């Protein structure tokens with residue numbers, strides 16, 4: 001399911017935080033929204049999932065204009081802060097979210113087994129979430145966001161506070177999810193993570209400064225590091241566009 005973002009702008013309290021962004025994310029790819037803290041990544045995700053509406057421009061999933069209630073079951077969203085119930089076990093959390101998605105009981109049981117295996121939490125399913133480590137909570141959140149087999153998965157800074165080893169595991173899990181046909185949009189400010197993605201959208205100060213395949217982006221730099229593109233953008237007269 002392609003995502004088309006067309007000339008989207010958004011302001012909060014007269015301050016424009018998303019500035020005329022246009023991009024198309026093709027089906028079945030991992031697209032990374034990369035940018036410094038406060039650049040507008042979360043706002044762009046919230047616009048795409050239909051949690052907030054754009055002041056200008058349009059967002060379409062295939063031919064459906066967002067926001068649209070019918071798309072909710074096709075979208076998975078993992079927020080920056082885990083939305084889990086501490087006093088429930090990992091498994092009970094998943095039953096709760098499965099119920100919200102209206103998944104049939106028997107199907108839900110099988111699906112919970114599947115997603116727990118994907119995120120490697122099968123052995124911890126009965127443990128209360130308050131006894132989970134930070135990394136385990138992230139993985140359980142990921143499991144909850146893919147429970148209903150979404151066509152499009154939005155992950156907002158999924159690896160914040162995660163150690164490098166677990167980060168690798170989590171990216172491997174994204175690859176598995178992608179290979180099942182899900183389009184993934186993942187925000188991050190960790191420049192190294194960009195190499196895990198097919199495409200990257202570089203957001204700086206609310207503007208899209210670059211959008212290309214990761215290979216092409218890295219080719220544009222002198223030292224093969226994405227940071228360079230941000231340095232160029234920040235030295236442009238108006239934090240301007242490098243196309």
Ligand SMILES: Nc1ncnc2c1ncn2[C@@H]1O[C@H](COP(=O)(O)OP(=O)(O)OP(=O)(O)O)[C@@H](O)[C@H]1O
Pocket residue numbers: 012013017035036037038039040041042043044189
């Ligand atoms: N609901 C809101 N009301 C007012 N300002 C907001 C709101 N949401 C976001 N902003 C502002 O919009 C700008 C972009 O914020 P956003 O959370 O999208 O950035 P981000 O790139 O996701 O940052 P981070 O990496 O720190 O999460 C910031 O200046 C933020 O303060």
